[in-house]
Amino acid sequence: MAKKQFKTESKRILDLMINSIYTHKEIFLREIISNASDAIDKLAYKALTDGDGSFDRSKLAITLIPDEAGRTLTVRDNGVGMTKEELETNLGTIAKSGSLQFKKDMAQAEGVGENDLDIIGQFGVGFYSAFMVADRLTVTSRAYGSDEAWRWESSGADGYTITPCEKAEVGTEIVMSIKPDADEEDYSQYLRTATLERLVKKYSDYIHYPIRMEVERTHMKERPADAGEDYKPEYETVKEWATLNSMVPLWQRPKSEVKSEEYNDFYKEKYGDWEDPLSVIHISAEGAVEYKALLYLPAHAPFDFHTRDYQKGLQLYSSGVMIMDKCADLLPEHFRFVKGVVDSSDFSLNISREVLQHTRQLKVIAANLEKKIKAELLRIQKEDRPKYEQFWKAFGLQLKVGVVSDYGAHKDLLKDLLLFWSTKEDKLTTLAEYTGRMPQAQKYIYYACGEDAAKLSKLPQAERILDQGYEILCLTEEPDEFVINALGEADGKSFKSINDEDALPETDEAKAALEKKTEENKDVLDFVQETLGDKIHAARLSKLLKSGAVCMTTDGPISLEMEKYFQRMEPEAAGQMKAQRVLELNPDSGAFAALRDAMENDKELAKKYAELLYSQALLIAGLPLEDPAAYTELVCSLMK
Ligand code: ADP
Ligand code: MG
Numbered sequence: 001m002a003k004k005q006f007k008t009e010s011k012r013i014l015d016l017m018i019n020s021i022y023t024h025k026e027i028f029l030r031e032i033i034s035n036a037s038d039a040i041d042k043l044a045y046k047a048l049t050d051g052d053g054s055f056d057r058s059k060l061a062i063t064l065i066p067d068e069a070g071r072t073l074t075v076r077d078n079g080v081g082m083t084k085e086e087l088e089t090n091l092g093t094i095a096k097s098g099s100l101q102f103k104k105d106m107a108q109a110e111g112v113g114e115n116d117l118d119i120i121g122q123f124g125v126g127f128y129s130a131f132m133v134a135d136r137l138t139v140t141s142r143a144y145g146s147d148e149a150w151r152w153e154s155s156g157a158d159g160y161t162i163t164p165c166e167k168a169e170v171g172t173e174i175v176m177s178i179k180p181d182a183d184e185e186d187y188s189q190y191l192r193t194a195t196l197e198r199l200v201k202k203y204s205d206y207i208h209y210p211i212r213m214e215v216e217r218t219h220m221k222e223r224p225a226d227a228g229e230d231y232k233p234e235y236e237t238v239k240e241w242a243t244l245n246s247m248v249p250l251w252q253r254p255k256s257e258v259k260s261e262e263y264n265d266f267y268k269e270k271y272g273d274w275e276d277p278l279s280v281i282h283i284s285a286e287g288a289v290e291y292k293a294l295l296y297l298p299a300h301a302p303f304d305f306h307t308r309d310y311q312k313g314l315q316l317y318s319s320g321v322m323i324m325d326k327c328a329d330l331l332p333e334h335f336r337f338v339k340g341v342v343d344s345s346d347f348s349l350n351i352s353r354e355v356l357q358h359t360r361q362l363k364v365i366a367a368n369l370e371k372k373i374k375a376e377l378l379r380i381q382k383e384d385r386p387k388y389e390q391f392w393k394a395f396g397l398q399l400k401v402g403v404v405s406d407y408g409a410h411k412d413l414l415k416d417l418l419l420f421w422s423t424k425e426d427k428l429t430t431l432a433e434y435t436g437r438m439p440q441a442q443k444y445i446y447y448a449c450g451e452d453a454a455k456l457s458k459l460p461q462a463e464r465i466l467d468q469g470y471e472i473l474c475l476t477e478e479p480d481e482f483v484i485n486a487l488g489e490a491d492g493k494s495f496k497s498i499n500d501e502d503a504l505p506e507t508d509e510a511k512a513a514l515e516k517k518t519e520e521n522k523d524v525l526d527f528v529q530e531t532l533g534d535k536i537h538a539a540r541l542s543k544l545l546k547s548g549a550v551c552m553t554t555d556g557p558i559s560l561e562m563e564k565y566f567q568r569m570e571p572e573a574a575g576q577m578k579a580q581r582v583l584e585l586n587p588d589s590g591a592f593a594a595l596r597d598a599m600e601n602d603k604e605l606a607k608k609y610a611e612l613l614y615s616q617a618l619l620i621a622g623l624p625l626e627d628p629a630a631y632t633e634l635v636c637s638l639m640k
Pocket of ligand 1: 031035036038039077079080081082090091126127128172
């Protein structure tokens with residue numbers, strides 16, 4: 001019988017499958033099973049619309065029959081079947097709208113590398129994927145409402161034949177002649193029940209018809225009634241039919257019927273975590289895009305979370321079939337720690353769907369999920385603060401990075417979720433809580449940057465602010481100051497560094513008094529500036545200090561903490577990123593009086609005092625001394 005040729009557009013995909021170097025060949029089973037499930041869906045629908053009273057839903061099933069000796073794997077369904085013409089058009093051609101897009105993707109993938117072939121896994125490639133593991137396919141089918149049966153057969157690129165045959169029942173049977181094992185490929189595994197069970201669990205667990213296979217199971221024999229004290233249980237291994245899939249996924253069940261243990265067990269098993277998740281979000285969305293989602297907030301960061309190996313993403317299912325393991329587009333970067341599953345029948349395994357369409361739906365779902373995750377986090381923040389702090393400890397940094405990334409595009413979304421350490425009761429606070437506590441007279445939200453919250457609250461320039469009953473946010477993590485800059489304000493209140501000259505608003509009298517003092521002490525300030533040279537940008541009398549003698553602040557946009565940051569991150573460019581240091585002196589301090597005195601009587605001593613004050617300001621600010629040995633000598637010389 002003459003072989004028919006595949007249509008040219010199908011040939012290329014076929015070639016790709018036959019010669020596939022794709023590493024996830026195992027997905028062929030998912031494809032074949034999903035076709036069987038589709039066919040059963042169609043039959044169920046037809047029987048319903050035809051009013052076929054004899055139709056028995058309970059008989060619907062997909063059967064796997066591995067034959068190790070004959071090297072075949074058979075997948076049988078009692079679905080709608082195919083007529084001769086349907087075999088011809090459905091299996092002889094891939095001439096659907098989406099195939100073009102698919103081919104484009106593949107063409108691109110070819111130039112790039114094997115990883116890009118992941119596209120195979122993302123969008124169904126369908127029937128031909130069986131050629132990744134089989135060198136011959138035999139499809140026997142009898143269509144619903146027909147008593148003819150037909151056999152379609154092909155060994156791949158050289159075409160296919162269609163011949164009449166016998167088949168007792170309506171439905172389709174696909175016999176795959178599994179390839180001989182090759183160097184690096186263990187094709188025989190697809191003949192073993194253990195592999196098949198695993199693959200069904202992995203990819204097709206929630207197909208809503210039973211997937212059945214004959215398996216060997218070992219059971220404990222029943223204890224004989226007359227068994228004595230020393231009876232030892234006996235075991236027997238029997239062959240029996242088993243349903244491999246669980247059929248109803250957790251996320252498809254109504255929320256009210258799922259126990260929290262079930263949610264937790266599912267999480268732990270699926271994501272290999274030993275600890276229960278912090279929280280579960282179960283969504284059943286209706287409307288423009290319908291989907292179910294089951295999201296988890298882990299209680300701690302996974303071990304690889306801060307490495308490049310960690311891949312964000314949610315598992316994407318379509319009508320019970322997993323189509324993508326880690327769909328990154330479903331999660332924004334700032335929520336990359338979320339784990340879970342999205343299932344939407346709006347996605348199809350069918351490659352004939354436009355890729356674009358997927359993208360649009362994905363976007364809608366992703367935007368919804370982002371809102372839900374935020375809402376859940378806010379709920380925990382309100383209702384269970386210790387739990388929220390646990391979350392914050394694990395993933396707070398991720399949220400802060402989210403605020404500053406993409407030019408601050410996500411700051412409004414993330415603002416309410418942030419926590420900062422506050423001098424108020426020495427604990428974490430939200431910005432809303434801070435502004436809620438602000439006394440009427442307080443104009444700004446105060447912050448201080450440094451390595452250690454305890455040290456920050458003891459800075460000499462903090463004293464006046466704390467005295468007013470104002471609280472200070474202690475920013476101790478790397479991105480903190482950038483976060484503050486990105487935010488700009490909270491509840492209409494702007495942020496103010498405690499190092500800022502104008503941190504505390506002053507009265508006109510105080511202003512005039514300081515101007516007068518500055519005028520009187522101009523010679524001292526000039527002397528200090530001259531002595532220290534370009535180590536400082538300016539020396540001035542401080543409005544910030546109360547009992548402290550000296551502190552280091554800055555002029556201009558770069559703070560001391562930022563300077564430190566740039567020195568760590570980009571040492572080469574750090575030269576340009578220098579803070580303009582300002583040495584602030586307290587005119588009412590004893591130290592200042594001593595300086596003034598020395599200036600009039602002993603210029604050398606005054607120089608030493610200036611150096612000493614400068615070094616002290618560095619130390620208080622947590623900055624390294626430029627020359628520690630010289631500093632000790634200086635101190636010792638003063639002790640003489
Ligand atoms: P898709 O499932 O995306 O349509 P496939 O390549 O997987 O593409 O299958 C091609 C077509 O072959 C299906 O659309 C269906 O019409 C037909 N088909 C495949 N397997 C079966 C089956 N087991 N029973 C009935 N029809 C099938
Ligand atoms: Mg298919």
